[in-house]
Amino acid sequence: SYELTQPPSVSVSPGQTARITCSGDALPKKYAYWYQQKSGQAPVLVIYEDSKRPSGIPERFSGSSSGTMATLTISGAQVEDEADFYCYSTDSSGNHWVFGGGTKLTVL
Amino acid sequence: QVQLVESGGGVVQPGRSLRLSCAASGFTFSNYPMHWVRQAPGKGLEWVAVISNDGSNKYYADSVKGRFTISRDNSKNTLYLQMNSLRAEDTAVYYCASGPVWGKGTTVTVSS
Numbered sequence: 001s002y003e004l005t006q007p008p009s010v011s012v013s014p015g016q017t018a019r020i021t022c023s024g025d026a027l028p029k030k031y032a033y034w035y036q037q038k039s040g041q042a043p044v045l046v047i048y049e050d051s052k053r054p055s056g057i058p059e060r061f062s063g064s065s066s067g068t069m070a071t072l073t074i075s076g077a078q079v080e081d082e083a084d085f086y087c088y089s090t091d092s093s094g095n096h097w098v099f100g101g102g103t104k105l106t107v108l
Numbered sequence: 109q110v111q112l113v114e115s116g117g118g119v120v121q122p123g124r125s126l127r128l129s130c131a132a133s134g135f136t137f138s139n140y141p142m143h144w145v146r147q148a149p150g151k152g153l154e155w156v157a158v159i160s161n162d163g164s165n166k167y168y169a170d171s172v173k174g175r176f177t178i179s180r181d182n183s184k185n186t187l188y189l190q191m192n193s194l195r196a197e198d199t200a201v202y203y204c205a206s207g208p209v210w211g212k213g214t215t216v217t218v219s220s
Contacts, residue, residue: 001170035153043153045208054208086153095158095167097143102152 002026002091004100011106018074020103022087025068032070033088034063036081037102043086047072077107110134112204117214120194130187130204130211138162138182140207144189146200147213156202157189172198194218 004024012018022032031050035043045054047063050070060075070089074081087100116128130142144156157168157178166178177190187204194216201213 037153042203042210042212043205044210048207084152088153088155095165096169097155097158099145099153099155 002096002098004087004089004098006085006087006100006103008101009104009106011108012077014079014107015076018077018081018105018107020072020074020085020087020105022070022072022089022100023068024070024087024089024098024100026092027065027068027070027089029092030089030094032063032065034061034070034072035086035088036083037086038083046085074105077105079107081105082107110209112206112209112211114202114204114211114214117202117216119217119219121220122195122218124194125190125192126194126216128189128191128202128204128214128216130189132185132187135209137180137185142178142180142187143205144176144178144187145203145205145210146198146216147203148197148200151200154200159187191216 006022034047036046037043046057046061050065051063062073064071084102086102090097111133113131120126143158146154159166159178163180175193179188196218199218203213204211
């Protein structure tokens with residue numbers, strides 16, 4: 001079955017740039033979506049269709065995709081950005097969705 | 109406001125069934141595909157199933173295929189997940205979702 005691969009953890013100091021990657025064979029042809037999940041809360045969409053930002057999401061969140069890798073970038077990460085981040089996409093058929101394993105972002 | 113509210117979770121014995129519901133409001137439910145996503149305790153998100161906006165197409169994760177059925181009633185703005193032959197590994201918080209809109213989840217515990 002299709003898989004998306006993320007690093008288990010990323011750590012940065014406040015104000016630094018955090019980059020979280022997501023690799024998958026279908027990403028050259030399928031969009032990536034990124035969700036942020038804080039402890040005990042439902043996930044929140046922060047990036048859709050590779051690089052679009054929903055209303056209300058801070059500008060420091062951006063996304064890109066190249067080849068088999070999608071990247072979520074948090075420019076000037078803040079302590080309140082600490083959370084688990086998940087990439088989300090479909091297999092090549094477009095019918096079966098999958099989440100990456102999740103990346104725990106630590107900002108301290 | 110745009111909202112999804114799940115219900116129907118609870119404690120159930122292995123092998124039994126449960127039906128989850130998700131009530132939508134604040135948007136045109138019939139225009140959007142809908143997903144069920146689950147999260148086992150201390151684990152990551154797992155996609156469960158998706159249904160097209162008109163209900164004609166349904167797809168499932170391998171882990172639930174043949175046991176779970178996703179459906180929707182657009183006249184009632186409600187999404188369903190019928191879960192049969194439940195296993196301990198189905199224990200999770202179950203979310204309904206459509207893009208940026210997620211419910212708060214309902215908890216299913218499968219235990220004897």
